[in-house]
Amino acid sequence: MSAEPLAPSPVSRRGGPAAPPGRPPRSGRARLVPVDAVGPPARRAPEPPTVSFALPATTTVPAAEGLRPAACASGPEGRAADTVRTTWVALEPREDEVARWFAALLFSIDPPLRALFPASVDGPVRRLVRATVLAMSSVGRADELDALVAAQVAEHRGLGLTAAAYESIGVALVAAVRRFATDPRGPGDVVWDDVVEQAWVQAFSLAAAPMEDAARRAEGDEPATVDATLVAHRRLSWDLAVVTVEPHAPVAYRAGQYVSVEIPQRPRMWRRLSPATAPRADGLLEFHVRGVEGGWVSRAVVAHAQRGDRWRIGSAQGRLTVDPASGRDLLMVAGGTGAAPLLALCEDMAGWAHRPVTTVFLGGRTVADLHCLDRFAELAREGDHLRVVGVCEDDPLDPEVAPGTLPDAVVRTGDWSGHDVLLSGSPGMIRATVSALLVDGTPLDRIRYDPFAD
Numbered sequence: 001m002s003a004e005p006l007a008p009s010p011v012s013r014r015g016g017p018a019a020p021p022g023r024p025p026r027s028g029r030a031r032l033v034p035v036d037a038v039g040p041p042a043r044r045a046p047e048p049p050t051v052s053f054a055l056p057a058t059t060t061v062p063a064a065e066g067l068r069p070a071a072c073a074s075g076p077e078g079r080a081a082d083t084v085r086t087t088w089v090a091l092e093p094r095e096d097e098v099a100r101w102f103a104a105l106l107f108s109i110d111p112p113l114r115a116l117f118p119a120s121v122d123g124p125v126r127r128l129v130r131a132t133v134l135a136m137s138s139v140g141r142a143d144e145l146d147a148l149v150a151a152q153v154a155e156h157r158g159l160g161l162t163a164a165a166y167e168s169i170g171v172a173l174v175a176a177v178r179r180f181a182t183d184p185r186g187p188g189d190v191v192w193d194d195v196v197e198q199a200w201v202q203a204f205s206l207a208a209a210p211m212e213d214a215a216r217r218a219e220g221d222e223p224a225t226v227d228a229t230l231v232a233h234r235r236l237s238w239d240l241a242v243v244t245v246e247p248h249a250p251v252a253y254r255a256g257q258y259v260s261v262e263i264p265q266r267p268r269m270w271r272r273l274s275p276a277t278a279p280r281a282d283g284l285l286e287f288h289v290r291g292v293e294g295g296w297v298s299r300a301v302v303a304h305a306q307r308g309d310r311w312r313i314g315s316a317q318g319r320l321t322v323d324p325a326s327g328r329d330l331l332m333v334a335g336g337t338g339a340a341p342l343l344a345l346c347e348d349m350a351g352w353a354h355r356p357v358t359t360v361f362l363g364g365r366t367v368a369d370l371h372c373l374d375r376f377a378e379l380a381r382e383g384d385h386l387r388v389v390g391v392c393e394d395d396p397l398d399p400e401v402a403p404g405t406l407p408d409a410v411v412r413t414g415d416w417s418g419h420d421v422l423l424s425g426s427p428g429m430i431r432a433t434v435s436a437l438l439v440d441g442t443p444l445d446r447i448r449y450d451p452f453a454d
């Protein structure tokens with residue numbers, strides 16, 4: 001770890017002599033100096049909405065998408081990470097308020113950053129807060145932190161955040177957390193004293209240093225985003241579309257990865273989509289997009305995207321890979337549009353000399369949801385290494401598909417304990433399938449997943 005923890009300078013009260021106005025000094029490293037020197041936002045943050053965005057409880061899926069189940073690292077870094085995690089779990093019920101306060105502080109410290117976020121700032125800011133806290137709670141666990149840093153820097157570059165932004169992010173985050181941790185209205189079980197504040201500062205410095213380094217290195221590399229023209233839009237149902245875009249420059253990605261995408265109908269609202277195609281000579285990318293209820297971007301893609309639209313594609317990330325050297329057979333399980341990255345992987349493997357024997361389970365509410373079944377079946381006809389099973393909960397009498405839920409269908413169909421496993425789809429489906437497979441004897445370290453959730 002190249003990072004050097006920076007101790008917080010003595011906290012100065014707003015209006016006190018030590019408080020520098022506006023943004024803190026720049027040093028080339030995130031310096032969390034005056035967490036209190038930045039006054040509260042001009043206007044009081046609005047009351048929290050009744051909707052809860054608490055991270056899902058992931059008692060059986062370690063580190064899938066939350067902070068709770070991470071293993072503890074030892075040493076001062078590990079202790080700082082533990083402190084961050086403990087504070088954050090207690091503050092989780094007020095996550096939205098923390099995020100809004102953070103946003104107000106961030107944009108008052110560093111006004112140009114506001115232009116990088118969409119008009120409705122809540123979602124992206126909440127994501128930034130969560131991702132930053134997740135990275136902070138991972139310091140001391142180098143592999144985990146490295147993976148988070150790579151993913152976050154890629155996403156931040158897509159947004160337009162540069163290395164210089166981390167300092168402001170740290171100052172605003174610690175100040176926002178402090179504001180709510182010390183709020184007499186609660187939650188009552190949060191401890192906030194100098195030791196805790198120091199732990200937050202240290203954890204941020206340790207998490208931000210590699211992000212800054214990576215961001216700075218990347219700034220000299222290829223552009224953060226590639227423009228692409230939408231060349232085909234097929235609407236398969238009221239809420240599902242298959243979209244093909246032609247990038248103006250090569251998009252570097254591996255089959256199974258996802259990319260960040262911005263569409264002209266929803267500027268600055270970056271979302272992640274998984275190409276359903278392996279990288280190909282003509283460079284075209286195909287996306288399968290499900291419009292979620294109330295969804296800003298997915299609904300616009302399904303209902304309003306059209307030929308000629310100019311999309312922006314950010315860099316690729318993701319953990320869905322096949323290890324050709326493992327020697328084990330492969331189980332793939334996908335719910336809905338989660339089939340896209342697995343289709344790309346199967347397409348990619350079709351060109352391999354030695355392909356693992358692969359069983360794919362595709363789940364949907366109805367048979368109509370299994371729009372990829374034919375594509376998998378086509379690949380299956382090209383060799384004897386691939387078997388595809390459709391699973392439908394709401395069409396239990398259809399003879400072509402297995403009835404029930406994906407996890408049930410998977411575990412009752414075979415013994416997967418000797419397989420490598422790739423899962424793709426909603427967090428709920430992934431959690432349930434991981435649990436079922438663990439009970440059935442599949443070791444956790446053979447299971448990979450990228451939940452379709454922020």
Ligand SMILES: Cc1cc2nc3c(=O)[nH]c(=O)nc-3n(C[C@H](O)[C@H](O)[C@H](O)COP(=O)(O)OP(=O)(O)OC[C@H]3O[C@@H](n4cnc5c(N)ncnc54)[C@H](O)[C@@H]3O)c2cc1C
Nearest residue numbers: 271272273274288289290292294295296297298337452453
């Ligand atoms: C790694 C990864 C890969 C992904 N790949 C794909 C893909 O290939 N195809 C695809 O269609 N989507 C994919 N997604 C989901 C996609 O990024 C968006 O989250 C989704 O399209 C919703 O965006 P939105 O702007 O329409 O919804 P928002 O406006 O962000 O949210 C509106 C409402 O919908 C809920 N919501 C958000 N996402 C989902 C979801 N996935 N399912 C159900 N409810 C949701 C929110 O909680 C909120 O209540 C992927 C997500 C991740 C993290």
